[in-house]
Amino acid sequence: MSEQKQRSVDPAVLEMVEVAAARSVQTIWDRLEAQKAQCRFGRDGLCCRMCFMGPCRVTEEGKGPQQGICGATAETIVARNLLRHVAGGAAAHSDHGREIVKTLLLAAKGESKAYQIRSPGRMRALAAEFGLPLDGRSDSDVAAELAQLYLAEFGKQDGTLLNLSRAPEAQRNYWRAAGVTPRSVDREIVTGVHMTTMGVDNDPEHLLLAAARVALADGWGGSMIATDLSDVLFGEPEPLRSAANLGVLKEDHVNILVHGHEPTLSDVIAAVSRDPDIVAEANAAGAKGVNLAGICCTANEILMRHGIPIAGNFLQQELAVMTGAIDLLLVDVQCVFPALARLQECFHTKVVSTSPKAKFPGAEHIEFHEENALDCARRIVRMAIESFRRRDPAMVRIPKVHERLVAGFTTQVVFRILGGRYRPSFRPLNDGIQAGRLRGVAGVVGCNNPKFTHDQCHLAMVRELLRNDVLVVQTGCSAIACGKGGLLAPEAAAKYAGKGLQEICEAVGIPPVLHLGACVDNSRILTACAEMVKEGGIGDSFDKLPVVGAAPEWMSEKAIAIGMYFVASGISVVIGQPLPVEGSRVVVDFLTRKMRDFFGATWSFQPDPIKAAHLMIDHLDRKRAELGLPPPMYEVPYAPQVGDESLVFAAAAAPAPSAAS
Ligand code: SF4
Ligand code: MSK
Numbered sequence: 001m002s003e004q005k006q007r008s009v010d011p012a013v014l015e016m017v018e019v020a021a022a023r024s025v026q027t028i029w030d031r032l033e034a035q036k037a038q039c040r041f042g043r044d045g046l047c048c049r050m051c052f053m054g055p056c057r058v059t060e061e062g063k064g065p066q067q068g069i070c071g072a073t074a075e076t077i078v079a080r081n082l083l084r085h086v087a088g089g090a091a092a093h094s095d096h097g098r099e100i101v102k103t104l105l106l107a108a109k110g111e112s113k114a115y116q117i118r119s120p121g122r123m124r125a126l127a128a129e130f131g132l133p134l135d136g137r138s139d140s141d142v143a144a145e146l147a148q149l150y151l152a153e154f155g156k157q158d159g160t161l162l163n164l165s166r167a168p169e170a171q172r173n174y175w176r177a178a179g180v181t182p183r184s185v186d187r188e189i190v191t192g193v194h195m196t197t198m199g200v201d202n203d204p205e206h207l208l209l210a211a212a213r214v215a216l217a218d219g220w221g222g223s224m225i226a227t228d229l230s231d232v233l234f235g236e237p238e239p240l241r242s243a244a245n246l247g248v249l250k251e252d253h254v255n256i257l258v259h260g261h262e263p264t265l266s267d268v269i270a271a272v273s274r275d276p277d278i279v280a281e282a283n284a285a286g287a288k289g290v291n292l293a294g295i296c297c298t299a300n301e302i303l304m305r306h307g308i309p310i311a312g313n314f315l316q317q318e319l320a321v322m323t324g325a326i327d328l329l330l331v332d333v334q335c336v337f338p339a340l341a342r343l344q345e346c347f348h349t350k351v352v353s354t355s356p357k358a359k360f361p362g363a364e365h366i367e368f369h370e371e372n373a374l375d376c377a378r379r380i381v382r383m384a385i386e387s388f389r390r391r392d393p394a395m396v397r398i399p400k401v402h403e404r405l406v407a408g409f410t411t412q413v414v415f416r417i418l419g420g421r422y423r424p425s426f427r428p429l430n431d432g433i434q435a436g437r438l439r440g441v442a443g444v445v446g447c448n449n450p451k452f453t454h455d456q457c458h459l460a461m462v463r464e465l466l467r468n469d470v471l472v473v474q475t476g477c478s479a480i481a482c483g484k485g486g487l488l489a490p491e492a493a494a495k496y497a498g499k500g501l502q503e504i505c506e507a508v509g510i511p512p513v514l515h516l517g518a519c520v521d522n523s524r525i526l527t528a529c530a531e532m533v534k535e536g537g538i539g540d541s542f543d544k545l546p547v548v549g550a551a552p553e554w555m556s557e558k559a560i561a562i563g564m565y566f567v568a569s570g571i572s573v574v575i576g577q578p579l580p581v582e583g584s585r586v587v588v589d590f591l592t593r594k595m596r597d598f599f600g601a602t603w604s605f606q607p608d609p610i611k612a613a614h615l616m617i618d619h620l621d622r623k624r625a626e627l628g629l630p631p632p633m634y635e636v637p638y639a640p641q642v643g644d645e646s647l648v649f650a651a652a653a654a655p656a657p658s659a660a661s
Pocket of ligand 1: 048052055
């Protein structure tokens, strides 16, 4: 990657980066520059800080010490570090899941006015799945028992995770044989961290299999629980229209930006901001109303359930504040820059932290507890109205850039849409794949990372997949990137998809890229794969399916956990920058080759999004051939050279999205 590379392919971002420079306000790209050159030992996983005889730095090549002070080798250190990263990512998703279970319990007991069971049908279906009696019982009674059952999934000492029963038998056999069947969420995370402490586990393969086990406890445990119970509590998403990019901010409204991951408070803020009394207060302050918008995964959660627009993805959080139009920025947990609170010195924006787990020096902390959700939400919205009074109109600069999108696809929605109202089923999807109209399915997910031109890899990769008749499903900041890039609109099929994918999209009325939600909702990809296997005809376990995953601009430990549970579930994954493992040939070999022997899938590292897309397409074609399926039905007319710059930069050259309405 060139030092002088463009910062983003998003015109709204490029405009705001100039504004930041003109106002002498630091951005993440400036701070990245200040960190150059980044530590090679850290990048390659070769720095050990597991005890305080160290820190130790080792190499495999004999250009420095080949052992830490205790005698740990590069392969032990690299594997241990990776296991810790997976445990960090799994802990974040799973703690989120735990909060949702506790909120369900509160709602079931009637102990908070803010929460109800909005999808009793889904709740009862889950209860039935796990064998709870339903006859003659009230929703709250069943929900309370279901919540207790899920709470036990975090801390139980014996047995295995309940959700594993959703996986095909062949998948469970892989896990059994590898000794990685997860027992409970917290147990795997704690045991994984224990194994990494000084003088415990030194066997790299054993450590990496433990990483797989911890990750499976995230994907099939914490994340899947978060997804299922968010649908129960906040309502099952349905396809709906909305918009994304900084142009969704409104100059004449009080703008509240929600950011982070947990939907519990923002869901209530969404309701309160429409309350007529609150709107009247906003009017009295000179605003036309209260405009709520989001960043990152909190945004994805309230987008897919309320149609609340998205202001941007991970790298846009501070740029949103720099528009001078954000009156209050509400943060919960994960992916929030510590730098945000310091922006209050330059802009009128009030930064409010809310989670008992996350305080930010300089931000006002209003601790949120589910029991007082309504009062807390009203107080925060009123603070935003007060802040609006202090807004300096001369500082307001909102890029006139946004794009329309459709979001809100879940496994259940896809089931219904594909099969029709009277015969909900994944059959048409499997038929499309079997006939070769669809080449396969790709999950393109994950973050932004300032080491890459913002959004470029997501857009280039997804367009290349669409052109090759690959249906794309998305979550997280990648979904936001593609929303801003116009790929989540139904018209995108005619513009970007190959002939076969176009036919499917037209017949069913879906965009070629399906927005499945937030980072925890990657678990929807697991349940969708389970349905594809159940439907039959394309393999009896995930590793046989023409399905593949990618995270082209990842940056978070959570992305490592997600990638690891995909691979351990049989779905091969291609990521942009390599995992921090290149300091050990043994570890790289295990992840990129040997994992196939255990799980039928591997990791690949490829920073060029077009090359990565072709790795994925080749993988899908290989799976098709192994299944004895015909080659793809339609020729792809133009095959760009791998790494073709004109295609990589297509987003920058494209006309700016339409102005905000
Ligand atoms: Fe160094 Fe070993 Fe301590 Fe790691 S555990 S810091 S390699 S002495
Ligand atoms: S928010 S984890 S930057 S996807 Fe889920 Fe985006 Fe990555 Fe955070």
